[in-house]
Amino acid sequence: MWRVTHGTGNELLIFGTLSPSPASIEWRSDDAKAALSRAQVVLWPPYFTVDVEAGFFGKLSLGYNYAKAKTNPDGRRLKDILRAEDYATWERLRARYLPREPSLEKKRPLVAAEALYAAAIRAAGLTTRKGVEKQIQELLKETQAKLYSPRFEYKLTKEQANSMLKASRSIEMNDVACLTATMDLVDRGLAKTIANANAWATGDIDALDLEEVEKRDIACQDAFSSPTLLADFGVPDIRQSLMASWMRASEHSLKNNATTVALLPISDVLVEGGYLDQLKAAGFEVEASQP
Numbered sequence: 001m002w003r004v005t006h007g008t009g010n011e012l013l014i015f016g017t018l019s020p021s022p023a024s025i026e027w028r029s030d031d032a033k034a035a036l037s038r039a040q041v042v043l044w045p046p047y048f049t050v051d052v053e054a055g056f057f058g059k060l061s062l063g064y065n066y067a068k069a070k071t072n073p074d075g076r077r078l079k080d081i082l083r084a085e086d087y088a089t090w091e092r093l094r095a096r097y098l099p100r101e102p103s104l105e106k107k108r109p110l111v112a113a114e115a116l117y118a119a120a121i122r123a124a125g126l127t128t129r130k131g132v133e134k135q136i137q138e139l140l141k142e143t144q145a146k147l148y149s150p151r152f153e154y155k156l157t158k159e160q161a162n163s164m165l166k167a168s169r170s171i172e173m174n175d176v177a178c179l180t181a182t183m184d185l186v187d188r189g190l191a192k193t194i195a196n197a198n199a200w201a202t203g204d205i206d207a208l209d210l211e212e213v214e215k216r217d218i219a220c221q222d223a224f225s226s227p228t229l230l231a232d233f234g235v236p237d238i239r240q241s242l243m244a245s246w247m248r249a250s251e252h253s254l255k256n257n258a259t260t261v262a263l264l265p266i267s268d269v270l271v272e273g274g275y276l277d278q279l280k281a282a283g284f285e286v287e288a289s290q291p
Contacts, residue, residue, distance in 0.1 A: 001031065002269070002276065004254065005285045012254045012284075013039075014275070016266030017133065018200040020126035020193065025201055027135055035261050036143050041253045042136070043262035044149040046246040048238050077105045078112060081176060089183050090116075097123060097186070109179035113220060116179075120186040126197055133263060145261070150249040152241040178220035185216045200266065205288075210267045217267070247278055254284075 004012035013035045036042065079087050090112070097119035098104065104112045121128060140147060185193065189212035199207035221239070246264075253260040269275050276286055 001035070001288075003287050004250075004279055006254060006283065007285075008255070010254050010258050010260075012250055012260045012262060014262045014264055014269060015132075016200075016205075016269045017045075017130070017263055018197065018266050019128045019130070020121045020124075021132070021197050022201050023122075023125050023127040027132065029135060029139065032136065032261075033139055035259070036136070036139050036145060039143065039145040039259045039261045040257040041260045042140060042145050042147050043246070043249055043253060043260060044133075044147060045264055046150040046152065046242040046249075048242055049151060049153045075106075078107075078109065078179075079105070081109065082179070086176075086180055086183070089187065090179070093120075093183055093186055108175055110175035110220065113175070113179040113182040116186060117182050117216075120190060121193075124190055124194055126194065136263065148249065148253070150242075150245040152238075152245045175220075178216075181216040181219040185212050189213070205266075205270075208266070208270070210270070214267055214271065243275070243278065246275070247282070250279075251282070 002014040002016075004014065015032065015035075078090060082090060093116060094101065094104065098115060101115060104115055107115075118128070137147075192209055192212060196208055196210060196213065199205070250260070250262060264275055267274075280286055
């Protein structure tokens with residue numbers, strides 16, 4: 001947990017979450033209970049939404065185009081897209097973690113990457129379920145704190161959305177990088193992922209090494225959001241928009257409430273240029289509080 005102040009006596013307490021985390025974990029929530037008991041606002045992680053102006057049949061059409069966008073352009077298979085050595089790695093990992101999923105051969109690398117990552121995480125005894133967030137929600141029932149989720153919303157017409165989906169079916173998205181980064185993480189970084197989960201669970205922040213996870217996350221986020229494709233349709237950078245939305249919400253809450261509790265992915269908190277750096281650059285004082 002990090003404590004953020006700005007000379008007024010008000011405080012912002014940031015709790016760093018991690019995914020994946022141990023599937024079986026007993027949470028010692030005394031620190032969280034103490035923080036929530038005096039909080040007026042709890043900030044949830046920011047999220048991005050796209051509002052499409054489309055009726056019922058328009059949304060059916062969008063759903064059809066989205067399903068087609070998940071398959072490779074021109075009927076190609078993963079074997080046709082990946083380098084020979086990468087495809088050999090994919091075949092080996094698929095046989096181990098996804099033996100009953102031969103249909104992934106026709107899917108885009110991004111879809112295959114997500115399926116492989118989920119299967120490997122489960123096999124390692126980890127989970128991407130937001131267990132801590134659910135615990136926080138339960139604790140909130142015993143307090144008067146208000147829950148707020150900073151959001152950045154972008155509106156698209158039905159025509160814009162359909163054009164984007166159709167473009168994504170043929171565009172050479174860099175989702176091969178997502179799959180190769182995922183295979184590398186599963187093949188060589190799974191032990192580190194498990195170690196990170198255990199270090200986070202015991203509050204040992206110094207033992208965290210998120211480099212491989214961050215590399216995979218960035219590669220897959222860039223493929224999923226396709227910055228080049230989004231820019232062509234006037235959609236702003238998602239990561240920057242989310243951070244800006246959260247900064248506005250946190251500054252407002254810190255100014256108007258004695259105590260604010262915020263939940264953020266710990267990688268976004270600690271990374272260079274992340275939330276802690278942004279707060280420091282804005283003139284806030286930040287101090288770490290170990291459990």
